[in-house]
Amino acid sequence: MAELMQHDQTRSAMTRAADASSGLRLIVFCGGQVSSHPLPKSGELVLGRGEDAGIRIDHVTVSRRHASMLFGDEVRVVDHGSFNGTSIGGKKIAPNIAVPIYLATIVELGDVMLVLQVQGAAPVTGSQGVSNALRDGRAYSSPAMQHLHRLVDNVAQSNITVVVRGETGAGKEVIGEEIHRRSPRANGPLVKLNCAALPEQLLEGELFGYERGAFTGASQAKPGLIEAADGGTLFLDEVGELPLATQAKLLRVVESREVMRLGNLRPKTVDVRFVAATHRDLESMVASGAFRQDLYYRLNGVSLVVPPLRERPEEIPRLAGEFVARFCKDARRPVLPITEQAMAALRAYPWPGNVRELRNVIERAIVFCRGVALGPEHLGLPMDPPAMPPLVAPPPSYPPTSAWPYAATPSNRTALGMPGLPTMPPVPMPHAAYPASSYPPAPTPDFAAGQHVPPSSGSDFGTVAFGSSLPDEVEALERERILKVLAQCGGNQTQAAEVLGISRRTLLRRLDTYAVPRPRKP
Ligand SMILES: Nc1ncnc2c1ncn2[C@@H]1O[C@H](COP(=O)(O)OP(=O)(O)OP(=O)(O)O)[C@@H](O)[C@H]1O
Numbered sequence: 001m002a003e004l005m006q007h008d009q010t011r012s013a014m015t016r017a018a019d020a021s022s023g024l025r026l027i028v029f030c031g032g033q034v035s036s037h038p039l040p041k042s043g044e045l046v047l048g049r050g051e052d053a054g055i056r057i058d059h060v061t062v063s064r065r066h067a068s069m070l071f072g073d074e075v076r077v078v079d080h081g082s083f084n085g086t087s088i089g090g091k092k093i094a095p096n097i098a099v100p101i102y103l104a105t106i107v108e109l110g111d112v113m114l115v116l117q118v119q120g121a122a123p124v125t126g127s128q129g130v131s132n133a134l135r136d137g138r139a140y141s142s143p144a145m146q147h148l149h150r151l152v153d154n155v156a157q158s159n160i161t162v163v164v165r166g167e168t169g170a171g172k173e174v175i176g177e178e179i180h181r182r183s184p185r186a187n188g189p190l191v192k193l194n195c196a197a198l199p200e201q202l203l204e205g206e207l208f209g210y211e212r213g214a215f216t217g218a219s220q221a222k223p224g225l226i227e228a229a230d231g232g233t234l235f236l237d238e239v240g241e242l243p244l245a246t247q248a249k250l251l252r253v254v255e256s257r258e259v260m261r262l263g264n265l266r267p268k269t270v271d272v273r274f275v276a277a278t279h280r281d282l283e284s285m286v287a288s289g290a291f292r293q294d295l296y297y298r299l300n301g302v303s304l305v306v307p308p309l310r311e312r313p314e315e316i317p318r319l320a321g322e323f324v325a326r327f328c329k330d331a332r333r334p335v336l337p338i339t340e341q342a343m344a345a346l347r348a349y350p351w352p353g354n355v356r357e358l359r360n361v362i363e364r365a366i367v368f369c370r371g372v373a374l375g376p377e378h379l380g381l382p383m384d385p386p387a388m389p390p391l392v393a394p395p396p397s398y399p400p401t402s403a404w405p406y407a408a409t410p411s412n413r414t415a416l417g418m419p420g421l422p423t424m425p426p427v428p429m430p431h432a433a434y435p436a437s438s439y440p441p442a443p444t445p446d447f448a449a450g451q452h453v454p455p456s457s458g459s460d461f462g463t464v465a466f467g468s469s470l471p472d473e474v475e476a477l478e479r480e481r482i483l484k485v486l487a488q489c490g491g492n493q494t495q496a497a498e499v500l501g502i503s504r505r506t507l508l509r510r511l512d513t514y515a516v517p518r519p520r521k522p
Pocket residue numbers: 166167168169170171172173174175237277279319322355356359512
């Protein structure tokens with residue numbers, strides 16, 4: 001439980017901020033406008049509607065002297081008895097009690113939303129209408145996803161660049177689509193590119209386009225995806241896989257909003273909103289030189305973290321029901337009910353492959369089930385699920401639940417850019433009871449008899465590696481070999497693909513099919 005401290009009322013100075021920067025910034029979403037404010041290393045910053053507030057927030061639901069942020073070993077927020085109150089992580093805080101906040105925690109002053117982020121070159125633009133907050137977020141049953149969707153609503157209204165973080169299969173692309181769909185660009189194109197899917201030369205041709213004769217084989221000119229996304233959104237999936245040379249070219253486009261086709265020296269102005277996604281630790285990549293720091297800052301206007309499915313089991317019944325309805329409809333069958341036992345098994349399983357794995361399990365179960373209801377026997381989940389750390393019940397009040405693991409622990413500070421910024425204050429750890437750093441990487445279930453194999457969507461209905469059918473065994477062998485070679489190549493996907501005699505793209509597809517988290521590059 002986080003330490004709560006009585007706020008010293010006598011510290012009434014409106015701004016006692018020291019000059020030195022903390023490397024943090026506060027993003028303020030106010031009535032459809034977004035602004036970004038660098039934060040000091042120490043002292044106090046008053047937030048309010050008053051002229052003399054440290055950060056002035058001109059909104060009717062915000063009091064003149066609404067709250068303060070206190071900077072030191074940790075960042076804390078204290079409400080000054082404001083009319084509409086202050087909420088942290090969706091919970092109203094008591095006045096005059098300083099409460100710690102963390103990276104990506106949502107703070108609300110009346111109807112205004114604030115988020116603590118790492119300082120970067122946040123392109124702050126946009127005054128594009130009022131947020132339709134909460135509209136879709138209501139469909140989510142977990143507080144973590146409800147918060148995420150509220151943030152998505154606010155982020156969507158602006159042009160701010162976004163990096164969506166989270167484990168493989170957690171739903172990063174779904175969030176990218178939501179950002180586009182809820183943005184004023186919704187009527188424009190949403191163009192997606194998987195940066196891991198193409199080798200460097202093809203990737204650049206796809207992104208920037210080319211003129212006729214630009215290279216051998218360029219028999220006619222072709223606009224790139226950046227041009228195709230003009231007036232809309234470009235979703236760069238697996239952005240961490242971008243080669244360094246392409247990163248440099250992309251940086252120019254993100255900075256200048258001008259794109260130059262290969263073989264052409266005349267730039268063309270484009271109006272594109274960039275949303276990137278990655279399961280990789282971009283900050284470590286920046287530290288090791290594998291990802292350009294300037295591009296990182298440009299893209300990382302704001303980070304959104306999609307929690308893994310095991311941290312939001314409340315979502316499982318709804319998602320499972322949605323998938324059952326979808327796949328029964330595809331199979332032209334009446335929608336099958338899910339038995340209580342099956343639902344209990346679904347809720348108990350830790351889902352290393354996240355929502356994608358759940359979808360695959362249900363898809364297969366529908367094929368497998370010849371009866372009138374889906375039972376646990378159709379799911380093919382292991383009697384003895386892969387070892388995952390126990391879910392710890394969320395603390396009774398603030399600080400936030402494990403839904404924000406990236407903001408919660410030393411290791412996860414990384415994901416939101418905390419390390420590598422030496423001047424930054426230590427960020428508090430909200431609840432040591434659930435340190436994500438102790439979280440093992442999502443398991444890659446072994447092929448010991450009886451262990452669950454996340455099912456692929458490609459074969460009949462073999463769900464368990466019991467060697468019950470030929471397709472099962474083939475899949476099991478293929479998967480085992482891929483994992484072995486990957487391990488031998490130290491996780492280097494390009495090398496592993498070479499050894500296996502398949503393209504890197506095929507390898508990545510197979511990893512997805514088997515719901516194997518993509519290995520990190522050494
Ligand atoms: N909230 C959701 N509702 C319904 N389906 C979802 C949801 N989230 C994810 N999915 C489904 O789960 C699958 C994986 O989602 P998605 O592709 O967005 O994950 P991802 O995190 O981008 O994965 P990767 O890291 O492999 O790119 C998709 O089929 C998607 O439709």
